[in-house]
Amino acid sequence: MSPVLAGVLQLLALIAALALAYRPLGDHMARVYTSTKHLRVEKWMYKATGADPDAEMRWTAYLRGVLAFSAAGVLFLYLLQRLQGSLPGSLGFRSIDPDQAFNTAASFVANTNWQSYSGEQAMGHVVQTAGLAVQNFVSAAVGIAVAVALVRGFARSRTGELGNFWADLVRGVVRILLPISVLGALVLVACGVLQNFSGIHGVGQFLGGTQLWNGGAIATQEVIKLLGTNGGGYFNANSAHPFENPGPFSNLFEVFLILVIPFALTRTFGKMVGSVRQGYAILATMATIWLGFTALMMWTEFHHGGPAFDLAGGATEGKETRFGIGGSSIFAVATTLTSTGAVNSFHSSYTGFGGGIELLGMQLGEIAPGGVGSGLYGMLVMAVIAVFIAGLMVGRTPEYLGKKIGTREIKLAACYILITPALVLGFTAVSMALPTPKNSMLNSGAHGFSEVLYAFTSGANNNGSAFGGLSADTTWFNTTIGLAMLLGRFLPMVFVLALAGSLAGQTPIPKTAGTLRTEKPLFTGLLAGAIMIITGLTYFPALALGPLAEGLAS
Numbered sequence: 105m106s107p108v109l110a111g112v113l114q115l116l117a118l119i120a121a122l123a124l125a126y127r128p129l130g131d132h133m134a135r136v137y138t139s140t141k142h143l144r145v146e147k148w149m150y151k152a153t154g155a156d157p158d159a160e161m162r163w164t165a166y167l168r169g170v171l172a173f174s175a176a177g178v179l180f181l182y183l184l185q186r187l188q189g190s191l192p193g194s195l196g197f198r199s200i201d202p203d204q205a206f207n208t209a210a211s212f213v214a215n216t217n218w219q220s221y222s223g224e225q226a227m228g229h230v231v232q233t234a235g236l237a238v239q240n241f242v243s244a245a246v247g248i249a250v251a252v253a254l255v256r257g258f259a260r261s262r263t264g265e266l267g268n269f270w271a272d273l274v275r276g277v278v279r280i281l282l283p284i285s286v287l288g289a290l291v292l293v294a295c296g297v298l299q300n301f302s303g304i305h306g307v308g309q310f311l312g313g314t315q316l317w318n319g320g321a322i323a324t325q326e327v328i329k330l331l332g333t334n335g336g337g338y339f340n341a342n343s344a345h346p347f348e349n350p351g352p353f354s355n356l357f358e359v360f361l362i363l364v365i366p367f368a369l370t371r372t373f374g375k376m377v378g379s380v381r382q383g384y385a386i387l388a389t390m391a392t393i394w395l396g397f398t399a400l401m402m403w404t405e406f407h408h409g410g411p412a413f414d415l416a417g418g419a420t421e422g423k424e425t426r427f428g429i430g431g432s433s434i435f436a437v438a439t440t441l442t443s444t445g446a447v448n449s450f451h452s453s454y455t456g457f458g459g460g461i462e463l464l465g466m467q468l469g470e471i472a473p474g475g476v477g478s479g480l481y482g483m484l485v486m487a488v489i490a491v492f493i494a495g496l497m498v499g500r501t502p503e504y505l506g507k508k509i510g511t512r513e514i515k516l517a518a519c520y521i522l523i524t525p526a527l528v529l530g531f532t533a534v535s536m537a538l539p540t541p542k543n544s545m546l547n548s549g550a551h552g553f554s555e556v557l558y559a560f561t562s563g564a565n566n567n568g569s570a571f572g573g574l575s576a577d578t579t580w581f582n583t584t585i586g587l588a589m590l591l592g593r594f595l596p597m598v599f600v601l602a603l604a605g606s607l608a609g610q611t612p613i614p615k616t617a618g619t620l621r622t623e624k625p626l627f628t629g630l631l632a633g634a635i636m637i638i639t640g641l642t643y644f645p646a647l648a649l650g651p652l653a654e655g656l657a658s
Contacts, residue, residue: 108406111430114356115398118434121360122367129364130371130383136279137252137272138376146274157271162264163605166253169269170246170597174213177239178590181209184235185227194228195304195318207582212239214593215247215475217329217336217445217568218585220577224318224339229301236336237325241285244332245276247443247477250597251369252376254481257604258505259377264609266601280365281332288327288361295357296350299323322347330361333475335445335568343435343448344424355427355435355448362438362446366473367391369480377505381623386483388628393472393635394441397465401433404457422453422572433458440465443475445568452555452572456655459571463558463651466565467643468635469524475566481600483631487622488517488603490634494620494627504622506612513606520599525642527564527588532557532646534584541580546573550657554650559585564592 142150142157150157161169184191185200185208200208204220211218212235221227227236249272256266293299302319322338326348329336339345349355367387374383405419406429423432432449439446440462451462465472471482488504492514495502502509535541535556545552551573558571563585570576576585620627 107428107430108402110428111402111406111433114352114430115402115434118356118359118363122363125360125364126368126371126387129368131375133248133280133365133368133372134375136275137267137372139275142271143278146271146278149274149278150270153270155268155270157268157274159268160265161268163253163266163601163608166266166269167598167601169273170250170601171594173242173269173273174246174594177213177242178209181212181235181239182206184231185209188228188231191228191230193230193301197226197228200226203579203582204577207586210586210590211568212236212334212336213243214566214589215243215332215334215443215478216563216566216589216593217334218563218570218576218589219336219340219568220582220585222340223337229320232325232338233321237321237328240325240328240332240334240336241277241281242273244281244328244334244476245273247333247475248276248280248365248369249273249477250600251477251480252372254484254600254604254607255373255376257607258484258507260608261506261610261612264605266604266608281328284331285324285327288331288357289323291357292323292326292354295354296346297323297326297354298347317347319347326358327361330358330444330446331365331476333362333366333442333444333479335439335443337446343446344450346426349448351426352428352431355431358446358448359435359438362442362444363394363473365476366442366479369477370473373480373484379505379623382505385623385628385631386480386487388625389631389635390471390473390479390483392628392632393468394437397441397461397472398434398437401437401458401461402430404455404461405429405433419453419455419458422450424448436462437465439569440567441468441470441472441474443470443478443566443568445562447569450572451558451569452551456550456651456653456657459554459558460647460651460655462569462571463554463561463647464639464643466561466567467525467528467647468639469521470565470567471635478566478596482520482596485517485520485600485603486635486638487631488513489521489638490627490631491620491622492517493634494630498618500618503613503619506615507607507610508613513603516599516603516606520596520603521638523595523599524564524592527592528557528560529643529646531560531564531584531588535560535580538580541578544575544578544581546575550650550653554654557646557650560588563588566593 185205189199253266304318370387374380555574
């Protein structure tokens with residue numbers, strides 16, 4: 105079987121698995137967030153924390169809950185790392201330095217999981233399980249909760265209430281993420297992923313020395329790092345490490361975990377607003393972009409010119425032979441079009457155009473299908489922008505799902521789409537202007553610029569993957585990328601929740617003959633076009649200096 109055919113068959117199998125899970129998972133999540141009943145374990149959690157799960161919140165109260173919970177998470181994870189040297193199960197590792205502890209705490213709470221350290225050489229069992237793995241669950245649940253709050257804004261009318269953050273948070277963990285993670289961890293263990301609490305031990309003699317490996321609760325962390333679109337690996341090699349991703353089947357299953365909730369949330373959206381066809385329109389937009397990016401990535405990695413590439417059957421540098429070019433390309437697109445950041449190959453070794461595809465996937469806002477929750481609310485904000493553009497073209501007041509898109513709504517949507525590019529381009533420009541940050545670049549020229557651009561794109565978009573080559577464990581990058589991750593995560597949430605509150609307080613507008621049919625293919629094309637044009641106009645100069653220049657020169 106040719107490598108190209110193998111890659112295509114893997115893609116078709118993945119699409120089939122996602123299609124089978126789409127309806128049942130989407131319907132289940134809709135029931136979770138519309139139910140008025142509480143499970144017994146949930147009641148215990150509410151009682152222990154003093155939360156009233158039945159109290160409705162306006163957008164300001166909902167936002168305070170999100171920010172307070174996340175701030176407490178940053179503080180707890182920071183202290184846990186700073187005290188690691190005194191904790192049991194530390195495997196002899198010292199406490200984490202202040203700048204790196206801040207960077208890691210911000211990273212995992214912001215659902216970014218950017219790692220400027222080698223996991224197997226820095227983090228003990230307590231930090232990995234009680235700190236990082238816990239944040240993998242709750243940060244993902246926060247993202248879903250904010251998306252559900254925006255959906256309620258479209259579904260409700262003449263009220264500013266968006267539900268209860270604490271109930272949405274607990275339900276997301278208990279009823280969605282935890283059950284799927286248990287089943288997924290069993291599958292990964294069956295594939296050969298490690299699950300233990302062993303210490304550091306030697307496994308053989310290599311180049312005159314003993315190779316030291318440490319075990320850990322890897323399968324349970326691996327499954328939620330992917331399911332929750334987190335991405336932080338137990339090992340520095342991340343999902344390229346055989347202890348995290350042993351073979352082709354586990355690789356395909358891990359890609360499935362990355363994509364299943366973001367795609368299924370479009371079904372949840374359709375059910376909650378009372379029109380599954382609206383959900384299908386959003387799904388079609390996401391799927392079109394995802395498939396287009398995957399096809400482009402496979403084409404550029406399989407057929408890039410040059411005698412070395414021809415002999416190897418494609419751009420094989422930096423890719424695991426266990427997965428091949430096809431499996432690596434599918435994984436790379438999935439992880440950069442979502443806020444996952446897990447990697448099973450070395451992104452810096454992709455062709456110039458391949459690296460550009462990875463960058464552009466994040467710069468779209470990671471909305472195709474995006475992170476758990478963040479992908480849906482990002483796409484819905486872009487839908488608001490799209491109907492506004494359509495309204496300008498026909499001279500009609502824009503509306504979406506029966507809600508008028510007025511001055512306040514479009515200002516909030518505009519702030520949402522501008523904040524992340526401002527962070528990415530601003531931090532990149534400053535880093536390139538100062539002498540010290542440039543010393544962290546392994547390469548010069550276009551590729552070196554791409555290393556810095558990729559780092560801040562990954563951080564501000566809450567992706568967490570690294571291009572490679574950039575020595576990011578410095579005070580400058582730990583601090584600036586940490587700030588980019590926090591601001592890139594929580595500032596957009598402010599605008600999303602404010603938009604949700606504004607929509608929920610409106611009176612529905614009845615449909616007329618001039619109403620834009622947002623469930624039709626025409627709107628899907630308009631939405632996809634608006635996303636690509638807005639992103640292209642925003643990032644094209646930076647992309648031209650980096651991956652495009654490198655790709656044209658090769």
